Amino acid sequence: MTLLKIDACFSPKLYPVYADNESIVVIIDVLRATSAICTAFHHGAAKIIPVATVDEARALQAQGFLAGAERDAIKVEGFDFGNSPYDYMGDHVNGKTIVLTTTNGTQAIEAAKNAYQVVVGAFSNITVLCDWLVQQDRSVLLLCSGWKNRFNLEDSLFAGAVTAELVKRSDKYKLGDGCLALEYLYKMAKEDPMKFLARASHKERLAALNLKKDIKYCLTPDQTKVIPVLKDGALVKWEA
Amino acid sequence: MTLLKIDACFSPKLYPVYADNESIVVIIDVLRATSAICTAFHHGAAKIIPVATVDEARALQAQGFLAGAERDAIKVEGFDFGNSPYDYMGDHVNGKTIVLTTTNGTQAIEAAKNAYQVVVGAFSNITVLCDWLVQQDRSVLLLCSGWKNRFNLEDSLFAGAVTAELVKRSDKYKLGDGCLALEYLYKMAKEDPMKFLARASHKERLAALNLKKDIKYCLTPDQTKVIPVLKDGALVKWEA
Numbered sequence: 001m002t003l004l005k006i007d008a009c010f011s012p013k014l015y016p017v018y019a020d021n022e023s024i025v026v027i028i029d030v031l032r033a034t035s036a037i038c039t040a041f042h043h044g045a046a047k048i049i050p051v052a053t054v055d056e057a058r059a060l061q062a063q064g065f066l067a068g069a070e071r072d073a074i075k076v077e078g079f080d081f082g083n084s085p086y087d088y089m090g091d092h093v094n095g096k097t098i099v100l101t102t103t104n105g106t107q108a109i110e111a112a113k114n115a116y117q118v119v120v121g122a123f124s125n126i127t128v129l130c131d132w133l134v135q136q137d138r139s140v141l142l143l144c145s146g147w148k149n150r151f152n153l154e155d156s157l158f159a160g161a162v163t164a165e166l167v168k169r170s171d172k173y174k175l176g177d178g179c180l181a182l183e184y185l186y187k188m189a190k191e192d193p194m195k196f197l198a199r200a201s202h203k204e205r206l207a208a209l210n211l212k213k214d215i216k217y218c219l220t221p222d223q224t225k226v227i228p229v230l231k232d233g234a235l236v237k238w239e240a
Numbered sequence: 241m242t243l244l245k246i247d248a249c250f251s252p253k254l255y256p257v258y259a260d261n262e263s264i265v266v267i268i269d270v271l272r273a274t275s276a277i278c279t280a281f282h283h284g285a286a287k288i289i290p291v292a293t294v295d296e297a298r299a300l301q302a303q304g305f306l307a308g309a310e311r312d313a314i315k316v317e318g319f320d321f322g323n324s325p326y327d328y329m330g331d332h333v334n335g336k337t338i339v340l341t342t343t344n345g346t347q348a349i350e351a352a353k354n355a356y357q358v359v360v361g362a363f364s365n366i367t368v369l370c371d372w373l374v375q376q377d378r379s380v381l382l383l384c385s386g387w388k389n390r391f392n393l394e395d396s397l398f399a400g401a402v403t404a405e406l407v408k409r410s411d412k413y414k415l416g417d418g419c420l421a422l423e424y425l426y427k428m429a430k431e432d433p434m435k436f437l438a439r440a441s442h443k444e445r446l447a448a449l450n451l452k453k454d455i456k457y458c459l460t461p462d463q464t465k466v467i468p469v470l471k472d473g474a475l476v477k478w479e480a
Binding site: 010013014017148153178180181184188189 | 248250251253254257258387388389390391392393396415416417418420421424425428429439440441
């Protein structure tokens, strides 16, 4: 039998090297864009329009959309939301279309927008996402958003978790070198992800911002059953 | 005290994201370019001129230089050598200047040529290299050549080994996320690197070529004391 591939790409900048016309691309930005996106859909958001620049987000906000914008982990002034999942919890997002731009996550979506299919992954939807991925019977590319095009530990940890889950569910996958490395990494980290991430670079980036609560939320698995998918340039909830 | 950085870059294509004017860049292409380069200097080569294209290598060969060229793991027709370390063992390289182009390793050198200092690392020179790096008292960037700009397992394993060795020798280093991941990985792999690499992609790339002997050689540590450094566009042996 011909095996399906699972591979990992550690930077949106490397996406063109990994791109093909067959794989489902999973966008990963654990801290915090893809976690926030899953949260918004869980709380009833109708649509999220990812845009690459703050200017585009502002222009759409001026047209009446709710809009979130984050740069360097901070909410950009004048916007409704930043990229904290807590910004997207509650009735105020229910039924709404939200425009979103972030430092890393929405850049990764932009890079992969022409893929066969683009979906959004976070610890909060990991089980439903992995069940769904196996059902699709397709190769999978795990696109880590990283930090300003650099490798980062938390996105890699999540990609390793997805790899381990897919391999556990099916023997139809063959792992690329990136996923082989991440599978090992995840096995070492899974008992205590917080400890594993204790020396990671996000500590410095987020330390001054008192984001412990956010980080804990973003590392908590299975809080929702939604799978955001990209359709005609906007994220919507997957409907079978 | 201000800590020095150790970070890892997993693709020559990502080098611009990691480049600074301070770090020593270690070029890594375990299978097989950087292993072959160390071997050539160990056997007395005077100079190795890395070039990016086969055409450049051919032009210099026509001027009378010995020249090595490898693409897709195979020696290019008409050249004196490929990228097997075994091609560079013996009196025929002693005192010679050799032109070299390879699929990955010489591309990484080309990418990093304007760094503060560029040196070549392989398992064959790992101990002398790490001793030297600690003496330099500089930040270190481990540039993995990968495979056609993709992450690969063997270069990452070596970068993890260097990270572990530097951290063992000194507490003056702070690890970037890439090196944190690789340090974990190396700890899992070090008892049996051949087994660790058993599922890696190089198996398929090199399987048909019967390179077991090469791979074993390339994974054997401390076969030489040479440290190739880039000086005026050519690699030479480091002289204190």
